[in-house]
Amino acid sequence: MTGEAEQIMPRVPVKPFYFNTSAHLLRITRQKATTLEEFLQALRECPEGSIFQHAFRTLEEHHFIREGFSNDFAHWAMSACNESSLAEGLASVDVREFTSIAELREHFVQIVQSFLTRAPAAATRSARETFYFCASDTVVIPTTFIARTLREFAEGLRGISVHSIHHHFIEARLRLKLMSNDFSQWLHEDLGLTEAARRLNRIDIYTVTMEDVREQIVRVVERALI
Amino acid sequence: MEPVESQIESELPVRESQADVSVASPALPERKERRRKPRSWETPPAPVPPPRLDDYKAIVGAAEIDELRFLAKGLKGKTVKMVNSTAVGGGVAEMLNQLVPLLNEVEVNTHWDVITGGNDFFEVTKAFHNALQGSEYQLTQQARDIFLMHNEQNRKRMQFTEDVVVIHDPQPAALVRERQESSRKWIWRCHIDLSNPSFAVWDFLRPFIEQYDAAIFSSQSFSRQLAIPQYLFYPCIDPLSEKNKDLEESFIQQVCDEFGVDRSRPIVTQVSRFDRAKDPVGVVQAFKEARKYVDCQLVLAGGGASDDPEGAAVLKEVREAVGEDPDIIILDLPPWCALEINALQRASTLIVQKSIREGFGLTVTEALWKGKPTIAGAVGGIPNQIIHKLTGALVHSVEGCAYQMRYLLTHPDFAAQLGQNGREHVKENFLMTANVRRWLLLIRILLAVK
Numbered sequence: 293m294t295g296e297a298e299q300i301m302p303r304v305p306v307k308p309f310y311f312n313t314s315a316h317l318l319r320i321t322r323q324k325a326t327t328l329e330e331f332l333q334a335l336r337e338c339p340e341g342s343i344f345q346h347a348f349r350t351l352e353e354h355h356f357i358r359e360g361f362s363n364d365f366a367h368w369a370m371s372a373c374n375e376s377s378l379a380e381g382l383a384s385v386d387v388r389e390f391t392s393i394a395e396l397r398e399h400f401v402q403i404v405q406s407f408l409t410r411a412p413a414a415a416t417r418s419a420r421e422t423f424y425f426c427a428s429d430t431v432v433i434p435t436t437f438i439a440r441t442l443r444e445f446a447e448g449l450r451g452i453s454v455h456s457i458h459h460h461f462i463e464a465r466l467r468l469k470l471m472s473n474d475f476s477q478w479l480h481e482d483l484g485l486t487e488a489a490r491r492l493n494r495i496d497i498y499t500v501t502m503e504d505v506r507e508q509i510v511r512v513v514e515r516a517l518i
Numbered sequence: 519m520e521p522v523e524s525q526i527e528s529e530l531p532v533r534e535s536q537a538d539v540s541v542a543s544p545a546l547p548e549r550k551e552r553r554r555k556p557r558s559w560e561t562p563p564a565p566v567p568p569p570r571l572d573d574y575k576a577i578v579g580a581a582e583i584d585e586l587r588f589l590a591k592g593l594k595g596k597t598v599k600m601v602n603s604t605a606v607g608g609g610v611a612e613m614l615n616q617l618v619p620l621l622n623e624v625e626v627n628t629h630w631d632v633i634t635g636g637n638d639f640f641e642v643t644k645a646f647h648n649a650l651q652g653s654e655y656q657l658t659q660q661a662r663d664i665f666l667m668h669n670e671q672n673r674k675r676m677q678f679t680e681d682v683v684v685i686h687d688p689q690p691a692a693l694v695r696e697r698q699e700s701s702r703k704w705i706w707r708c709h710i711d712l713s714n715p716s717f718a719v720w721d722f723l724r725p726f727i728e729q730y731d732a733a734i735f736s737s738q739s740f741s742r743q744l745a746i747p748q749y750l751f752y753p754c755i756d757p758l759s760e761k762n763k764d765l766e767e768s769f770i771q772q773v774c775d776e777f778g779v780d781r782s783r784p785i786v787t788q789v790s791r792f793d794r795a796k797d798p799v800g801v802v803q804a805f806k807e808a809r810k811y812v813d814c815q816l817v818l819a820g821g822g823a824s825d826d827p828e829g830a831a832v833l834k835e836v837r838e839a840v841g842e843d844p845d846i847i848i849l850d851l852p853p854w855c856a857l858e859i860n861a862l863q864r865a866s867t868l869i870v871q872k873s874i875r876e877g878f879g880l881t882v883t884e885a886l887w888k889g890k891p892t893i894a895g896a897v898g899g900i901p902n903q904i905i906h907k908l909t910g911a912l913v914h915s916v917e918g919c920a921y922q923m924r925y926l927l928t929h930p931d932f933a934a935q936l937g938q939n940g941r942e943h944v945k946e947n948f949l950m951t952a953n954v955r956r957w958l959l960l961i962r963i964l965l966a967v968k
């Protein structure tokens with residue numbers, strides 16, 4: 293859909309947008325690793341909640357950091373194993389390219405496996421610190437923000453917590469099973485603002501803080517309001 | 519191996535003796551004189567009423583408080599009993615003093631009970647506490663009998679009618695024998711580091727622990743393999759307490775003046791009791807190395823030297839390491855000097871916690887909360903708080919500590935970024951509101967509240 297077509301669409305959504313958020317409780321699982329060999333094994337066996345925690349949730353926990361932190365696996369590979377090429381490979385994984393934890397797990401496994409094929413001596417070298425696999429237990433919570441118009445949507449975006457931004461913008465693809473997010477889905481399906489929806493999906497979540505992500509989302513929505 | 523302090527216990531243990539302020543600089547007699555009688559040391563301040571949830575809005579935001587209230591909604595009318603071994607003193611009691619009123623405020627009816635016992639019981643549990651954190655200990659049948667007898671007496675004395683029973687630490691762990699087939703849930707909250715326990719004591723306690731529905735640890739690395747679910751609850755600080763609340767600039771200046779701290783030069787501070795695990799001598803050595811390159815002063819603020827023979831010995835070693843150095847100020851403070859500690863932390867350019875053994879390290883949390891670039895030993899719960907080069911600097915040696923001091927003192931923009939990230943990290947994970955959130959979530963999950 294073109295920008296011109298968007299301008300003639302009505303700005304009253306088919307259904308309101310209900311802002312939710314999620315609260316997470318960390319569980320300590322049985323898996324832990326003191327070498328890369330153990331890490332690979334644990335990566336294969338850990339519950340899906342662990343992959344979610346260390347790849348998705350960690351972004352939310354460290355939402356204030358702009359650089360040098362993409363997921364816990366990459367961080368451990370660098371800080372505890374001093375394996376920079378493995379760390380770079382793991383850090384390059386963008387969770388938004390995955391709509392299921394199983395695919396994401398497989399991708400991490402392949403990266404580690406391929407590294408250990410190239411550097412077999414690294415497999416049994418002791419890491420400086422143990423990697424403990426944790427997992428998230430999640431409870432979804434409604435917020436007081438409901439958007440019945442695009443303007444209310446922009447206001448809601450400003451008022452919700454960064455946890456809510458993470459819930460709708462990053463975690464959502466696991467629920468939707470789509471390469472998208474709740475905000476883009478609503479803009480596209482309920483308001484016909486397809487270009488704005490696409491713009492949101494181009495926001496880089498790895499080089500900015502979650503507050504920066506919020507700012508960028510708000511800017512896209514405010515542009516659509518004009 | 520010596521025991522590591524409980525990670526939630528105060529860094530400044532309660533003692534009855536008065537403050538002793540010693541100054542290494544004979545060149546500044548007038549300052550020394552002033553430091554002998556700092557503000558309000560004679561008596562502890564009156565306790566302040568616990569904060570209410572809305573008091574935290576200005577700090578964590580209204581959305582966060584709304585979320586807590588929603589989480590509590592489904593639990594309205596549910597009852598919780600917290601049980602520990604002391605009503606006053608120590609970090610667990612301090613935390614419960616804040617947590618229990620906040621849970622009651624959101625209508626999760628929470629009752630706090632304290633077990634009773636004779637000297638024999640508390641001697642045994644103190645030995646268990648140390649043994650579970652790595653001390654050598656010979657577990658005797660008599661010790662087992664004393665532990666079980668007092669737990670049994672408490673079990674008969676108490677009533678367990680609540681929906682959720684939370685037992686804190688090993689002392690009352692055997693109360694779980696009261697557990698019957700019912701929907702009531704039992705949680706064991708372990709505040710100590712079990713990563714390297716005396717197996718005689720752990721093997722004795724483990725069968726009790728595995729009767730609980732869940733266990734909670736303060737760090738992944740403190741846990742053990744158990745047949746029950748284990749959750750991670752980080753210890754927390756209260757941003758509204760005297761130790762952490764915002765202070766007037768004039769008060770900070772007044773405290774620095776009283777202690778002879780020169781605010782026109784960079785200040786490096788370590789706050790911790792005089793204990794070898796905190797490596798105060800290593801801090802002095804690192805400081806002296808760093809000062810070759812950058813002008814600065816060191817403040818070592820702690821306690822525990824007057825009522826603890828080992829503390830006094832450590833303080834003596836520190837004084838020997840300091841020598842006649844006019845740039846190092848040693849403060850042996852009483853435990854009620856929270857405001858003064860707060861002021862010193864806020865006046866500091868850098869904060870150091872160069873521990874070689876540590877619990878969770880709440881002094882690090884306090885430093886990060888004040889937005890201070892922090893250098894700390896990579897031990898205990900400190901790596902949970904400091905992500906190297908992102909929320910602070912982790913070090914493993916005197917040399918590493920000296921280098922980080924030099925680097926951060928000469929790169930103030932980078933240091934400021936670390937401080938800012940550190941504060942956000944605490945806001946996200948280590949404040950009292952995060953603790954309330956975790957309790958509400960766990961109770962909801964265990965009681966299967968939708």
